[in-house]
Amino acid sequence: MNATEVTRKLPKVSICVITYNQEKYIRQCLQSIVDQETDFDFEVIVGDDCSTDGTRAIIEEFAERYAQKVIPIFRQSNTGGLKNYLETHNAATGCYVAHMDGDDFALPGKLQMQAGILDSDSTCTAVWHRVDYFDDTGGFCSGETADLSIFNEGKVSFSEAIRLGFIGVHSSLMYRRSAREKVSLDKKVLDLYLTWDLLSKGSGYVVNEILGRYRIAASGSLTVSSLPRIRRLSIDHADHFLKKFPEQRKSYFIWAISNAVIDFKNARLTAIDFIIFALRNISLVRPGEIFTNLLNIQRTQVRWSRGNNSEKVR
Known part of the structure; x- marks a missing residue:
């Protein structure tokens, strides 16, 4: 155990960043997270799935500059997005865990607001928020165009999550770590699985504010x-x-x-x-x-x- 591991405080929130060959995007993503102002400690766990471009070098730069916050996990071979996701989330030590894809980024106040909601309601297991949508060609769509009035006071039940199938983009999710099922690394799961799993154990909440940006059709995204x-x-x-x-x-x-x-x-x-x-x-x-x-x-x-x-x- 090195000196950094000894002195680093146990964080309240873990932000899990998943990336592969996102040299164009990962700097903006990581900077938006480390710049978050909070009244609690948080860690940023970056799971890089053996990128072949300059992604790793940028992550190493952040890990050196923010040694008390940024924890890189470099795969020795390409394991695939799902296994990288599960192993990175399994490494989280915070009471709450936020997810971020390496091509998206957070807006100021995101972590403080979501953690505050989980603090205030012990029955709440997951919190999402509005996001703006954008692409690499300058396209943009405000997250305000989504009508969230169907959620009574922002609350989401298990049955509502089942019927809708979608509550919010995955890069807007923060969840209570104790509520997440430990999924086998060889099991194929979608974001939907995690949504249903979390809300089967408590309630959800959708923040009626734009606290992130979600990139549409980024390089390396699903087709x-x-x-x-x-x-x-x-x-x-x-x-x-x-x-x-x-x-x-x-x-x-x-x-x-x-x-x-x-x-x-x-x-x-x-x-x-x-x-x-x-x-x-x-x-x-x-x-x-x-x-x-x-x-x-x-x-x-x-x-x-x-x-x-x-x-x-x-």
Whole structure:
């Protein structure tokens, strides 16, 4: 054990940064975190998945300059985004853990506000916030365009999280470390899995303020070709949680039908997968409940504009 390890205080918050070949972005990301003003100690754990560009050198620079804060984890070989994510989060020592992708960045006040909410409500396990959306070409969309009024006083229940499937972008999440399931490193999970896991153990909260920026279609990000695999994996997650919480059958049925409608509208073959899941778990619901859920999903989206074209993003 070296002197740095002996003198470093146990932090209240751990910020886990996941990166791979993000030389263009990682400096802005890390600077936005170390510049946060808080009345508590925090650590920044940076998991680099064996980058082949200049990402590692920038991380080393920050680790040297902020030796009491920044803790690098350099993979000796490329393990893949999921394993890098899980191992980095498993290394967190703070009571609360925030996630940040290496191509996104935080705005002032983020850590203090989210930690304050978790401090004030012991039943709250996860906190998200609004983000602005932007891209490398100068495109920008304000996070204010998402309608979050569906969340009563900002609170989110497990059943609401099931029906919506999406609460906030992952780089806006801070959660209570004691509430997170220790997922096996060989298990394939999405952000959705963590959302459902955390809210099955308590309530969630969405901060009605923009406290971060989320980069759309960054270099190295997931592509449209990954969407079918992601959609089917979300159904696997639904199967898993429905077995644990059979009382949520109605909510999962509404989630499946809503996603089937969305996929049919977008001509995605995965609509059939959602229909099959819904038929296996059929539940009596009023048509109005499906319509309301679809409307709520639409309301929480923001509209991203590029020239004369626009699309909804979540």
